[in-house]
Each structure stands twice: as structure tokens, then as C-alpha cells.
Amino acid sequence: MDRLLLERLNAARRERRAAVLVTQIEGGAQRLVELDQVNADPLGEEIDAALRSGKSGMVEREGASYFLTVQVPPVRLVVIGAVHISQALAPMAKMVGFDMVIVDPRTAFATPERFPDVPVLAEWPEVALPPMKIDRYTAICCFTHDPKIDDPALEQALRAQCFYIGALGSRKTHGKRLERLTAKGFGAEDMARIRAPIGLDIGAVTPPEIATSVLGEIILALRKKPLRVEKPA
Amino acid sequence: MFAGDDDILGQAEAWAKSGKGVALATVIETWGSAPRPVGSHLAIDEDGHFLGSVSGGCVEGDVVTEALDCISDGKPRVLEFGVADETAWRAGLSCGGRIRVYVERVG
Numbered sequence: 001m002d003r004l005l006l007e008r009l010n011a012a013r014r015e016r017r018a019a020v021l022v023t024q025i026e027g028g029a030q031r032l033v034e035l036d037q038v039n040a041d042p043l044g045e046e047i048d049a050a051l052r053s054g055k056s057g058m059v060e061r062e063g064a065s066y067f068l069t070v071q072v073p074p075v076r077l078v079v080i081g082a083v084h085i086s087q088a089l090a091p092m093a094k095m096v097g098f099d100m101v102i103v104d105p106r107t108a109f110a111t112p113e114r115f116p117d118v119p120v121l122a123e124w125p126e127v128a129l130p131p132m133k134i135d136r137y138t139a140i141c142c143f144t145h146d147p148k149i150d151d152p153a154l155e156q157a158l159r160a161q162c163f164y165i166g167a168l169g170s171r172k173t174h175g176k177r178l179e180r181l182t183a184k185g186f187g188a189e190d191m192a193r194i195r196a197p198i199g200l201d202i203g204a205v206t207p208p209e210i211a212t213s214v215l216g217e218i219i220l221a222l223r224k225k226p227l228r229v230e231k232p233a
Numbered sequence: 234m235f236a237g238d239d240d241i242l243g244q245a246e247a248w249a250k251s252g253k254g255v256a257l258a259t260v261i262e263t264w265g266s267a268p269r270p271v272g273s274h275l276a277i278d279e280d281g282h283f284l285g286s287v288s289g290g291c292v293e294g295d296v297v298t299e300a301l302d303c304i305s306d307g308k309p310r311v312l313e314f315g316v317a318d319e320t321a322w323r324a325g326l327s328c329g330g331r332i333r334v335y336v337e338r339v340g
Contacts, residue, residue: 001337003246067259067335069272
């Protein structure tokens with residue numbers, strides 16, 4: 001492997017950019033394919049499928065064998081609201097392998113004692129989210145019900161193309177939320193990406209049950225939907 | 234300490250930058266109950282230091298030897314290993330799997 005190629009692969013991982021290293025087994029020719037180059041690549045379809053599954057593997061094309069080294073950033077789960085559901089979700093998210101962080105400016109809620117499993121930031125989302133550089137490998141759940149806290153997070157999540165955006169609240173609450181987001185300039189297509197009422201419909205009642213339904217919905221979005229959002233027209 | 238890809242590929246880059254000969258081994262195919270998944274890496278430097286794994290420790294010795302040859306001649310190669318039953322390293326693991334490992338020089 002060319003050293004510069006290795007440096008680019010490592011840089012992509014550090015910067016949370018998905019990338020696929022294509023190695024032709026016979027002869028060892030290699031190239032690094034990043035998201036914006038997938039469609040133009042001769043192995044575009046195979047690379048796209050590999051990026052969706054997140055798994056490295058061999059592919060055959062016209063008698064030649066290639067190995068695809070797939071590098072996707074680990075899933076991050078940003079939870080807005082250090083509430084009861086978040087307490088149930090934290091150990092579950094950890095078990096699934098998601099990198100979870102909780103953001104809540106209300107210092108009475110956002111204490112490490114309440115959340116032994118995950119980091120808690122007692123900050124407003126406007127302050128906490130930008131340094132995190134949320135991206136398409138990030139899921140966001142808004143659990144506070146408080147527009148002052150949830151809305152700024154939702155706006156940032158929509159702009160960052162997060163693969164999962166969920167917001168707690170009844171249909172009525174969500175209706176009002178959509179009105180506020182419309183006033184902020186978001187379109188119907190953007191807002192259709194917000195899952196509300198949040199969670200798979202499994203009849204969840206208790207906080208751990210709701211956390212389960214939310215986690216299931218995130219996994220569904222991760223595994224069933226392409227993480228690559230835009231396709232050039 | 235468990236070495237993730239960050240450490241392994243980062244170490245390979247660091248070795249190469251320090252002027253050392255480096256090879257990278259990658260599991261490219263597995264059959265049966267292979268110990269490490271496809272995509273697992275082992276980085277090797279010219280002195281035989283290594284980080285990561287391509288099996289549970291069964292074939293690393295052979296891979297390192299081949300990697301040192303690869304560092305010398307620069308030719309990528311594909312190695313194939315059957316994981317013998319007697320080298321099963323963990324109770325309950327039904328071995329007998331096979332793995333293919335791609336070894337290449339970094340340079």
C-alpha cells in the first residue's frame with residue numbers, strides 16, 4: 001500500500017468520513033474511494049452495498065478479484081434530555097455499541113450520578129453540538145419536550161443529515177414543532193425525516209420500553225436505509 | 234490493551250513515517266468458524282514488531298515471517314491457513330475454519 005494512501009485512510013477515519021480502500025488481489029493495485037466518488041467508480045454498486053452493510057469483503061468483477069476495506073465511523077447517539085428514558089437508553093445503547101452522549105442544560109437533570117454509563121454535558125445544544133461535528137453517522141433523539149432545548153438540536157440534526165432524528169411528543173406537540181420549523185425555513189422533505197411520535201410502535205409504556213422502541217427504530221434506520229443520503233442528479 | 238483499527242493503521246503509518254519497513258496483513262476471506270472477521274488487520278514492522286491480529290494467535294507467527302519477506306521484496310501475497318482443531322484456543326469454539334490473508338508492503 002502506498003504510504004500516502006494509508007495516510008488518507010487514517011485521516012478519513014479521524015475525521016469521521018466513510019471511505020473504502022479497493023485492492024485488486026492480482027497485482028495489488030489500490031485506490032481509496034470516498035463518498036463523493038462512489039458513483040463514478042467502476043465498482044460503485046459494490047462499494048455502495050459495502051458502505052451500507054459496513055462490512056469489508058471480496059467482490060468479483062469481470063474475472064478480477066478485489067478486496068474492499070470498508071471504513072465507516074462508529075454510530076454516535078446524541079440524546080437531548082437527561083430524562084428517565086435516557087437513563088434506560090444509556091446502558092442499552094452501550095450494549096449495542098453506540099457511542100452515546102447526553103446533552104441537557106438543566107443541571108438538576110444532567111448529573112453524572114444519574115448516568116454512570118455515558119458522558120453527560122450540562123450545556124445547551126447550541127453550545128454542545130457544534131464541536132461534536134454531528135454527521136450522517138449520528139443519531140439524535142430529543143426527549144425534553146421543551147422547544148427551547150429540542151428545537152435547536154433538531155435544526156442542527158436536519159442540517160447535518162443525521163441518519164436518524166427522533167423527537168418525543170404527541171402528534172399535537174409534533175404539529176406545533178413542525179410549524180416552528182417551517183417558520184425557520186425547513187421544508188416538508190426535511191421535516192418528514194423527523195420520527196415523531198418517536199420509536200417503533202410496540203405499545204411501549206414505561207421508560208425502558210420506550211427506550212427499547214427508540215433503539216429498535218435507530219437500528220432499523222441504520223441497517224435498512226442507505227447512510228449515503230444525496231445522489232447526484 | 235485491545236488494539237482497534239485506529240491503533241493498528243495509525244501505528245503502521247507511524248512506523249512508515251519513522252523510516253521503517255512496514256507490512257500490513259488483512260483477513261480477506263474466512264470459511265467456517267474463523268477467529269477474526271474479514272477486514273481484521275495486523276501491522277508488522279521490519280524488526281518483527283506487530284500490532285493487531287488476523288487470528289486468535291494461531292497463525293500470527295507465520296504471517297509475521299511472510300510479512301518480513303514482503304517488506305524485503307515488496308510483492309503482495311495471499312496466504313491461506315486452515316485453523317487446526319488442536320490449536321483451538323478457547324473452550325467451546327469449534328475450529329476447523331480457514332482464512333485467507335492478504336499481505337502487502339506499506340511504502
